[in-house]
Amino acid sequence: MKKETILPETRDTAFRDLILKTPVGEKIPTCMQCGICAGSCPVSHEMDYTPRQLVRMVQLGLKHEVLNSNTIWICTTCFSCSVRCPRGIRPTELMETLKPIAIAEGIKNKNSKFDNIFSDVVKKNGRASEFLLISKYSLSEPGMIKQAPFGLSLMSRGKLPLMPDKMEDVRELDAIFKTGEEKQEKKPESGTKENAETKAEAGEKNEGKAADTGGEAEK
Amino acid sequence: MKYSYYPGCAQHGTAIDYRMSVEAVFRRLGIELEEVKNWNCCGALHVPDRNVRAALSSRTLASAKGLDIATPCNLCYSNLMRANTALEDATLKNMINGKLTNKYDGNTKPKHLLEVIVKDYGLAKLAENVKKPLKIKAVPYYGCLLTRPENKFDSPENPKSLDNLIFTLGAEPVKYYYKTKCCGGPVLITNEDLALSLAKDLLGMAKESGADCMVVTCPMCHLQLDAKQKAVESKYNIKFDMPIIYFTQLIGLAMGMSPKELGLDKHLVPTDKLVARIGR
Ligand code: SF4
Ligand code: SF4
Numbered sequence: 001m002k003k004e005t006i007l008p009e010t011r012d013t014a015f016r017d018l019i020l021k022t023p024v025g026e027k028i029p030t031c032m033q034c035g036i037c038a039g040s041c042p043v044s045h046e047m048d049y050t051p052r053q054l055v056r057m058v059q060l061g062l063k064h065e066v067l068n069s070n071t072i073w074i075c076t077t078c079f080s081c082s083v084r085c086p087r088g089i090r091p092t093e094l095m096e097t098l099k100p101i102a103i104a105e106g107i108k109n110k111n112s113k114f115d116n117i118f119s120d121v122v123k124k125n126g127r128a129s130e131f132l133l134i135s136k137y138s139l140s141e142p143g144m145i146k147q148a149p150f151g152l153s154l155m156s157r158g159k160l161p162l163m164p165d166k167m168e169d170v171r172e173l174d175a176i177f178k179t180g181e182e183k184q185e186k187k188p189e190s191g192t193k194e195n196a197e198t199k200a201e202a203g204e205k206n207e208g209k210a211a212d213t214g215g216e217a218e219k
Numbered sequence: 220m221k222y223s224y225y226p227g228c229a230q231h232g233t234a235i236d237y238r239m240s241v242e243a244v245f246r247r248l249g250i251e252l253e254e255v256k257n258w259n260c261c262g263a264l265h266v267p268d269r270n271v272r273a274a275l276s277s278r279t280l281a282s283a284k285g286l287d288i289a290t291p292c293n294l295c296y297s298n299l300m301r302a303n304t305a306l307e308d309a310t311l312k313n314m315i316n317g318k319l320t321n322k323y324d325g326n327t328k329p330k331h332l333l334e335v336i337v338k339d340y341g342l343a344k345l346a347e348n349v350k351k352p353l354k355i356k357a358v359p360y361y362g363c364l365l366t367r368p369e370n371k372f373d374s375p376e377n378p379k380s381l382d383n384l385i386f387t388l389g390a391e392p393v394k395y396y397y398k399t400k401c402c403g404g405p406v407l408i409t410n411e412d413l414a415l416s417l418a419k420d421l422l423g424m425a426k427e428s429g430a431d432c433m434v435v436t437c438p439m440c441h442l443q444l445d446a447k448q449k450a451v452e453s454k455y456n457i458k459f460d461m462p463i464i465y466f467t468q469l470i471g472l473a474m475g476m477s478p479k480e481l482g483l484d485k486h487l488v489p490t491d492k493l494v495a496r497i498g499r
Contacts, residue, residue: 079367
């Protein structure tokens with residue numbers, strides 16, 4: 001990885017401040033780059049940036065790199081990093097905080113697609129039917145066809161009922177699914193709107209620039 | 220003993236075997252599980268907004284009617300635990316309660332079924348129910364979310380409760396360094412290669428330990444390690460042939476229940492050799 005200097009104008013301080021104001025953000029400035037999170041992570045070898053790097057990048061406000069990295073989607077939410085961080089930072093929850101922001105910024109990938117389908121199914125039926133999830137996801141992912149024998153083997157054991165399980169009454173769910181949006185709207189100034197404007201600019205400038213987060217040793 | 224019971228979505232789908240064994244064993248032990256009426260999904264790890272997940276779980280917790288709420292699933296358990304922590308933020312709590320018909324005071328205690336057996340019912344009492352000491356070697360596999368992040372019930376680094384349970388049933392818990400390492404389940408659909416490689420590590424270590432089976436506490440771990448085991452085998456050209464047993468099935472076997480009653484014939488990795496070893 002080629003080292004490049006991070007220029008002040010590539011840093012999006014509004015993005016940084018937005019994250020620092022969330023419950024997980026409070027401790028992020030205290031990260032000492034010890035790397036315990038990255039060392040504990042079972043999947044860091046598949047990530048564009050390890051959890052340690054991501055925390056640093058948030059400190060620096062490298063919005064474009066952070067939101068476009070596969071890191072937040074590769075994370076399996078196993079919490080190994082979070083229970084070990086000596087500073088009490090929860091990188092897991094940082095990933096979770098970044099996901100809806102990435103989605104709102106229009107980031108699309110397999111994971112966001114699956115999460116979207118999952119949320120729709122739960123909003124509509126109140127429960128996640130595995131058959132419904134897999135069949136809906138397969139419609140948009142042609143590669144899933146090779147999972148058909150797997151699906152059949154589950155069916156042969158009565159493990160994949162075709163009739164989706166449903167709540168008797170789903171009326172409350174629409175309101176519940178709005179919880180996330182409101183929490184964000186409540187945020188003072190540095191919120192999403194202003195951010196979206198700076199995004200285009202900062203995003204362009206960031207293009208193609210590797211973040212100097214000192215990751216060579218790990219990569 | 221009576222609990223409010225939150226089964227979670229998998230019990231009505233891929234974890235039918237888990238469900239059968241929970242029902243059979245808890246009935247026999249006289250622990251009453253009263254299913255929450257009109258329960259909703261906890262959002263697993265796939266409703267991406269954590270505030271929405273907190274709201275989904277709050278709705279469930281609010282319907283516990285003063286009882287502790289028991290759940291068989293590691294994901295549901297962690298979402299319920301995390302909702303309680305999230306609701307310490309008064310703003311979020313008010314906002315969530317604004318959406319619930321049945322308001323949540325933040326005081327329901329979630330318990331995983333393993334905790335119900337090991338702590339509340341007690342291993343000494345369970346030992347009295349053991350008719351057939353199992354005399355096998357078993358891997359105690361806890362997965363991620365049973366002990367993390369809200370580790371009120373067992374250690375997140377080296378938990379012991381499942382080890383102790385296996386021992387109580389007359390079996391030997393083997394030394395296993397991946398007790399709490401991720402199984403890869405959460406990325407199974409979207410990143411199968413990665414998911415299979417994580418499962419391969421766990422299965423390989425289990426094989427190396429000389430165990431007759433792996434014992435799990437979570438439907439997602441079971442799907443990954445049992446239903447996907449064949450895929451791992453063909454991808455890496457290794458034969459594991461490792462039965463994956465829910466802890467409730469293990470209890471049932473030790474209590475002398477039939478494998479069929481416990482749903483063991485629904486597994487994808489055959490369990491007949493294991494059952495033969497146990498001797499029934
Ligand atoms: S473990 Fe904590 S302090 Fe250490 S690098 Fe990771 S986030 Fe920073
Ligand atoms: S929670 Fe995510 S980032 Fe943290 S150790 Fe697990 S996979 Fe890695």
